[in-house]
Amino acid sequence: MIAIRLTLIAIIVITTAMFPAATPAPGMGLRASLLEQPLEPNDRFGIAHISYGDRANSGQRYRVAREAGVGWDRWVFYWNAIEPSPGYFNYRTQDAAVEADRANGLKVLGVLFATPRWASSAARVADLPTPQVGRHSYPEQVRLQAQGDTEASSASLPPRGLEEPVFADGSDVPGADKTINPNNPWARFVFNTAQRYQGRVGAWEIWNEPDFSPKSWTGWFGFWNGDLRTYARMLKVAYLSVKHADPEATVVMGSLAYWFQNDFFPKLLTEIKKDGAAAANNYYFDASGWHWYSRASQLYERTLWVKETMQSAGLPEKPIWITETNLPVCGDLILAEQVRCDPGAHRGRPDQQSAYILQAIGYALAAGVEKMFIFQLFDDDLGPGEYFGLVRNSGSPRPAYQALQVATQLFRDVEQAYRTPNAGNQVEMVTVNTKARDRVRIVWNQGGRFITTSLPIESASAQLVAQDRTTTTVSAQRGHLFPLALPIATLDDYPGPEVDFIVGGTPYVLLEKDVPQGAAALQGAVIDSGGRPLAGVPLSVGERNAVTDSQGRYRVELLPGIYDVSLDQGHPFAGLSTPRPALAVWSGVATTEDFTVRGLQHRFIPFIVKRNP
Numbered sequence: 223m224i225a226i227r228l229t230l231i232a233i234i235v236i237t238t239a240m241f242p243a244a245t246p247a248p249g250m251g252l253r254a255s256l257l258e259q260p261l262e263p264n265d266r267f268g269i270a271h272i273s274y275g276d277r278a279n280s281g282q283r284y285r286v287a288r289e290a291g292v293g294w295d296r297w298v299f300y301w302n303a304i305e306p307s308p309g310y311f312n313y314r315t316q317d318a319a320v321e322a323d324r325a326n327g328l329k330v331l332g333v334l335f336a337t338p339r340w341a342s343s344a345a346r347v348a349d350l351p352t353p354q355v356g357r358h359s360y361p362e363q364v365r366l367q368a369q370g371d372t373e374a375s376s377a378s379l380p381p382r383g384l385e386e387p388v389f390a391d392g393s394d395v396p397g398a399d400k401t402i403n404p405n406n407p408w409a410r411f412v413f414n415t416a417q418r419y420q421g422r423v424g425a426w427e428i429w430n431e432p433d434f435s436p437k438s439w440t441g442w443f444g445f446w447n448g449d450l451r452t453y454a455r456m457l458k459v460a461y462l463s464v465k466h467a468d469p470e471a472t473v474v475m476g477s478l479a480y481w482f483q484n485d486f487f488p489k490l491l492t493e494i495k496k497d498g499a500a501a502a503n504n505y506y507f508d509a510s511g512w513h514w515y516s517r518a519s520q521l522y523e524r525t526l527w528v529k530e531t532m533q534s535a536g537l538p539e540k541p542i543w544i545t546e547t548n549l550p551v552c553g554d555l556i557l558a559e560q561v562r563c564d565p566g567a568h569r570g571r572p573d574q575q576s577a578y579i580l581q582a583i584g585y586a587l588a589a590g591v592e593k594m595f596i597f598q599l600f601d602d603d604l605g606p607g608e609y610f611g612l613v614r615n616s617g618s619p620r621p622a623y624q625a626l627q628v629a630t631q632l633f634r635d636v637e638q639a640y641r642t643p644n645a646g647n648q649v650e651m652v653t654v655n656t657k658a659r660d661r662v663r664i665v666w667n668q669g670g671r672f673i674t675t676s677l678p679i680e681s682a683s684a685q686l687v688a689q690d691r692t693t694t695t696v697s698a699q700r701g702h703l704f705p706l707a708l709p710i711a712t713l714d715d716y717p718g719p720e721v722d723f724i725v726g727g728t729p730y731v732l733l734e735k736d737v738p739q740g741a742a743a744l745q746g747a748v749i750d751s752g753g754r755p756l757a758g759v760p761l762s763v764g765e766r767n768a769v770t771d772s773q774g775r776y777r778v779e780l781l782p783g784i785y786d787v788s789l790d791q792g793h794p795f796a797g798l799s800t801p802r803p804a805l806a807v808w809s810g811v812a813t814t815e816d817f818t819v820r821g822l823q824h825r826f827i828p829f830i831v832k833r834n835p
Contacts, residue, residue, distance in 0.1 A: 263327045264630040267583075268294025268595040269612070270546055271356065271602065273323060275299055275316040275332075284326040286613055287599060290623060291630030295323050296331040296545055296595050298355045298430070301411055302338040302377055308407070311414060320422055331474070331545065331595070332419070333427040334412060334460065335445070336377040341407045343382040343448075344373070350442060352377040355430045356597065357604055359443050374436035380448035381408045384455055388462045394499065396462055408456065409463045417467035427511055427545065428460040429453070429476035433486035446476075450486065454493040454506075461506040477511030477545040480524065487528070491535040509541040509592065516549050516568035516715070517724040518581040522641065525589035541592035548597045548622075549578035549725060551609040556618065561607045566717035570725060574713045576621035576689050577666070580729045583629045584652035584664040587639035596626060625689040628731060632662045632687070642764055642783035643668075644804045649675050649708065650726060653783055661737040666729035667708035670721060675784070676703040678806040681734035689729060696732070703806060706730060740810025744787065745777040748799075748817045756819060760790035782809040795819045 272287040272295040273279040287295070297319065305311050323330050336352050337343075351364060352375055386406040388394045402413045416426060429446060432453045436444030446453060453476070461473050478487060487510075494500050510528060514520040525542055532539065552561040552569040563569060570578065579596065586594050601611035612623040635657040642651050648669040654662040661680070667673055684696035686706070698704040709727040716722035748759045748770050755774025760767060764785040768776040788801035799817045807813050 263288075263293035264291050264634055265293040265329070266593060266633065266636070267292045267626070267630050268296055268329075268331065268545075268593065269597075269599045270296040270595050271598040271600075272328065273297055273319045275319045276303055277315060279319060279322060282617065283599060284322065284328075286617075286619075286623075287328065288326055290599075290612070290626055292596075292626070293327070293329055294331055294593065294595060295328045296333065296427075298333040298335055299415060300336040300352060300377075301334065301341075302336045302352060304415070305338055305341075305411055307338075308340055313415075313418060320419060324422060329425070330419075330423045331425045331427055331543075332415075332423045333430050334415065335430050337379050337381045339376040341381040341383075342376040342379045343384070344376070344379050350375040353436075353443050353445055355445075356602075356610075357443070357608075359605070360441055361605055364441075374442045374444060374447045378436055378445055378447040380452045380456065383407050384452065384459060388459050389466075394458070394462060396466060396503075400466070402463060402466065406459065409459050412460045412463040413467045416464045416471060420468040420471070423471070425472035425474055425509075426460070426464050427474040427476060428457050428507075431479045431482075431513065432476045433478045433480065433483040435482070450489055451493055454490060454497075457494075458497065458500075458503075458506045461503065465503075472508045473506075474509045474511045474543055474545070475507040477513050477543075479513050488531050488535065491531065491537060495535065495537075505537055507540070509543045511543045511545045513546040513597075514544060514582075515547060516570075516578075518549075518578050518585055518726070520585075521547065521582045521591065522585035522589045525586065525591055529590075542590070543593040543595075544586060544591055545593075545595045546597040547582055547586075547594065548610050549575045551575050551611075551620065554609060554614075554620070556614065556616075557609070559606065561609065564717070565715055568715060568724065570713045572620045572622070573728070574725050576625040577728055578725045579622045579625040580629060580664055580689055580731070581650070581666060581726055583633070584650075584654075584729075585641070587633065587636060587654055588641035588652045590639075596622075621690060624691045628687055628689060628691055632660075632731065632733060634658075638781075640781055640783070642781075642785055644764070644784045644786050645673060645675065646786065646803060648673055649784070649804065651675075651784055653781070655737070659736050659739065661732075661734045663732040663734075664729050665706070665708065665732065667710055667727040668723060669726075670710050670714070670723065672707070672710055674705050674707045675804060676705050676806065677732055678702075678782070678784070678808055679704050679734070680782070680809055681737045683735045685733045687731040687733055689731075693733075701808075704732075738809045742780050742782045742807045742809055743777055743812040744780055744785070744805070744807050744815060745775070745812050746814050746816045747774045748776065748789070748795075748819060749774055751818060751820045756795070759795055759819075760793055761787065761817075762790050763787050777812070780807050782807055787815060789817060789819075 269292050275297050383406045387403050388409045389400045390403045402409050432446035434444045436442045436447050464471050464473050494505050549570045552563040553571045598610050600613050601609050601615050613619045637657050638655040650668045651665045679698045685693045687693050711723035711727045713725040714721050715724045748756045757772045759770045763778045766778050768778045770776045784804050784806055786803050787805050789795050789799050799819045
């Protein structure tokens, strides 16, 4: 590694007016062109409800999905519709949806959900409809009906026979020559469905939000009306049944909503580990599924929590799939029904939804999420005031649709992704390196004050991409910093005097082609005002730490990016030196930055000498 000293000026400018997204920044040429559409679907991304398994789906839906560039479609196989009476299976509409998905280049994540009334484990069930995946409550007329009930829909109840062995030989031990136990209706349905679509449906999700239980205060709306131990058994039966039918299929744990029962996941892992055969069967799931909404940073913070929870439970690392995420829309002036953008409602304007999509994807990539599904393609019929669609029912796309196109175009064959917040955590930046040697950086302002960042340019070709897919050529040369003013965050969701930005300001994407590869480092010295080295001084470099050696020198191996650098705030010298916010660290070189601690010539520093007895 070559050590060089770069003269860098970190530009942090507080401006007095909004920096318009359409105005080229210094160092930018005029707008050049739109990004070309990807030729093939991006396997990392999906959309919920491109199609539905219980109805005919229009060609328009598939055209819109193809142009979005996603590779997956998530929809529900409602058991109570497929097997309305014991042993009678009707897959007519599901067959059509699977074939249409495949014809349009889409893989299917099928959600297995909804116990038939005949298979319910309860003696009495309420006459309430099946809770539809995607809703969070019943329609008004059903809610009024539910007020007189004391039970939930049979669809949310555990099926009878669940404790029966999975296989007809009276065991739960897999074997190639075994058959499924007909006395376990759930095992029979799962096996029959996975076998029917072997090689055509790539992944099966076992129920939807099993941590969302129907209660009187939810109007008896919810997806799982059983206990945690019973869901662990349901997951095991489903895993063994799917793998018996299609060993190559991925089994995804039922995606969790988290906020209804934030201890459900760790308790579920504990319950699974009680099973002596769990380790031999991959703990009965190949990936965990999650639903995160409205606050973009959750996709980073909660994903790290999932990984830590898995590690604490002693389970091996598993892929994480975010099977639903979005920011519901308010203030969409094109719609006949207007939804207010009130603080605390966790909603945003169409432009804020667009910002959410890119920021959430950036956070997810940095946290190591394997698959990510946006909920959903069209607004469809979720109910009054519920607008999640990337596309309105009229067919007009919202800005979020174009933001997703940016992601599916640029985030292909990802080799590495990481996050380097800087400028006192006001600037968020995620760097993505691809196998094609492209570097893609998403950057945005997470705060409520105007700020200008300076992005290092390390290739001969760089473009700035806006969330509406327009691109401009960056005229800054390789080895120079490119100043970029970042619009402020505007989605304050706190219903009071405090500020809580759940989505940052308008993000930009910097695309660089053929970026030099190589590790990076930050090095330097900490000295007093007389030039004498200071040993044992701790420094913070982003989220990394270092301590100066006996010569007052430090060195930190880093990934290229922008970092805040300062003496550790807990050290007495911290207030005597100037922090370096937003310092650029470049690929393949060691950037040098020295610190001078002032006012130490006459400072008395006590020490203790231990005497021998």
